[in-house]
Amino acid sequence: MPHPLLDRVATYITLAENEAQEFLQAFTENQVAKGEYLLQPGKVCQHIHFIAEGLVRHYHADEAGQEITCDFTPEGRFLTDLMSLRSGEPSQYAFIALESTHYYSIPRGPLEQLYAKYPAMETMGRQITEETALRISHQAQAFITQKAEDRYRNFVRQQPELVQRVPQKYVAAYLGIKPESLSRIRKQMMDAEKP
Amino acid sequence: MPHPLLDRVATYITLAENEAQEFLQAFTENQVAKGEYLLQPGKVCQHIHFIAEGLVRHYHADEAGQEITCDFTPEGRFLTDLMSLRSGEPSQYAFIALESTHYYSIPRGPLEQLYAKYPAMETMGRQITEETALRISHQAQAFITQKAEDRYRNFVRQQPELVQRVPQKYVAAYLGIKPESLSRIRKQMMDAEKP
DNA sequence: GCACGATCTTAACAATTGTCATCGTCCTTT
DNA sequence: AAAGGACGATGACAATTGTTAAGATCGTGC
Numbered sequence: 001m002p003h004p005l006l007d008r009v010a011t012y013i014t015l016a017e018n019e020a021q022e023f024l025q026a027f028t029e030n031q032v033a034k035g036e037y038l039l040q041p042g043k044v045c046q047h048i049h050f051i052a053e054g055l056v057r058h059y060h061a062d063e064a065g066q067e068i069t070c071d072f073t074p075e076g077r078f079l080t081d082l083m084s085l086r087s088g089e090p091s092q093y094a095f096i097a098l099e100s101t102h103y104y105s106i107p108r109g110p111l112e113q114l115y116a117k118y119p120a121m122e123t124m125g126r127q128i129t130e131e132t133a134l135r136i137s138h139q140a141q142a143f144i145t146q147k148a149e150d151r152y153r154n155f156v157r158q159q160p161e162l163v164q165r166v167p168q169k170y171v172a173a174y175l176g177i178k179p180e181s182l183s184r185i186r187k188q189m190m191d192a193e194k195p
Numbered sequence: 196m197p198h199p200l201l202d203r204v205a206t207y208i209t210l211a212e213n214e215a216q217e218f219l220q221a222f223t224e225n226q227v228a229k230g231e232y233l234l235q236p237g238k239v240c241q242h243i244h245f246i247a248e249g250l251v252r253h254y255h256a257d258e259a260g261q262e263i264t265c266d267f268t269p270e271g272r273f274l275t276d277l278m279s280l281r282s283g284e285p286s287q288y289a290f291i292a293l294e295s296t297h298y299y300s301i302p303r304g305p306l307e308q309l310y311a312k313y314p315a316m317e318t319m320g321r322q323i324t325e326e327t328a329l330r331i332s333h334q335a336q337a338f339i340t341q342k343a344e345d346r347y348r349n350f351v352r353q354q355p356e357l358v359q360r361v362p363q364k365y366v367a368a369y370l371g372i373k374p375e376s377l378s379r380i381r382k383q384m385m386d387a388e389k390p
Numbered sequence: 391g392c393a394c395g396a397t398c399t400t401a402a403c404a405a406t407t408g409t410c411a412t413c414g415t416c417c418t419t420t
Numbered sequence: 421a422a423a424g425g426a427c428g429a430t431g432a433c434a435a436t437t438g439t440t441a442a443g444a445t446c447g448t449g450c
Binding site: 376 | 436440
Binding site for chain 3: 147148177178180181
């Protein structure tokens with residue numbers, strides 16, 4: 001029987017039926033409504049989550065207490081704060097649902113046990129971490145080399161669904177600009193399209 | 196006998212003497228002069244490097260063919276392009292020595308063999324990858340939330356040695372601004388200090 | 391030592407983005 | 421239906437950074 005989490009795992013490694021069951025059983029199944037937290041601000045991140053359905057916004061509060069949206073996780077991707085997970089200290093981030101979200105969670109301890117028992121799973125974990133690092137790295141590149149309009153164009157091109165699903169003020173925060181600036185950029189793009 | 200690479204490994208895992216020797220023997224020892232490449236542009240990255248002494252600049256060429264400095268690796272840190280290493284495709288990056296650099300390199304194959312033989316080494320590899328991801332993530336955060344002057348202040352505070360060792364035009368590129376802008380920012384900071 | 395090129399500084403002006411204030415729309419709640 | 425609030429659009433002005441050009445300084449090689 002198909003399962004979104006096992007489908008994703010299958011893209012990395014092949015598990016025997018009993019291994020797949022043991023893997024799944026280490027996870028809990030959860031559901032949050034729009035506006036509810038997967039990780040509350042100031043709490044310790046103790047799980048790795050897999051988003052089966054829905055959309056999550058990552059943010060953190062800077063020194064001035066401002067919310068800074070830094071990423072979105074839609075269905076099909078993993079989600080955690082590696083720093084907090086490893087150190088056990090409170091996370092600097094919060095995860096909040098932009099849509100009703102269905103997800104699976106595994107605590108660090110059981111995950112480490114699976115890693116120890118099945119080295120292939122650790123290999124998978126390392127690959128997922130690497131991919132996350134690459135995603136973040138690519139985003140950082142974009143910030144260094146591109147101006148806001150180019151970042152927005154690329155965001156629209158690379159994740160067109162998200163443009164529809166994410167309120168513009170969060171898109172603006174993700175792009176590192178103010179909502180007014182995003183409005184201005186969108187207008188310029190509209191004007192340029194239809195002279 | 197102390198060895199910079201084993202010293203670094205010892206901060207993650209404890210190796211038996213024979214394991215340490217097997218680990219070391221999988222590496223080759225290398226030396227490049229200032230201005231020489233550890234990874235030439237357009238080549239496949241086939242190794243993970245450990246910088247024992249020296250300083251390396253990472254850059255990549257964007258669509259317009261411009262060099263974009265994205266990071267520096269001083270002595271004591273690991274260095275690779277995970278994307279190219281994993282895919283076997285040409286790297287989008289180049290690594291070039293800013294100073295005479297002494298380093299150790301291990302190809303992907305032997306590393307994977309070590310991972311398979313000693314799961315603790317894979318654990319270490321995963322941790323190093325996570326740390327790299329966190330470093331990059333933190334840098335991306337800084338770009339989203341801070342203006343250029345703040346990014347420069349933090350760079351000076353966090354890596355004061357590098358400010359001395361890296362030519363300013365590369366610092367500017369790393370900060371995502373033009374050399375002229377960095378000059379202006381430095382002047383403003385000097386003026387503010389000594390009125 | 392000298393000359394050359396690379397690097398850094400400085401200044402004026404242009405482009406981009408931020409800030410502030412206002413307005414309209416849509417949605418929710420009553 | 422009315423009131424209120426969140427969201428987005430718009431415009432004027434300020435702050436930041438880019439662009440261009442010129443000159444100063446430094447190091448390197450001849």
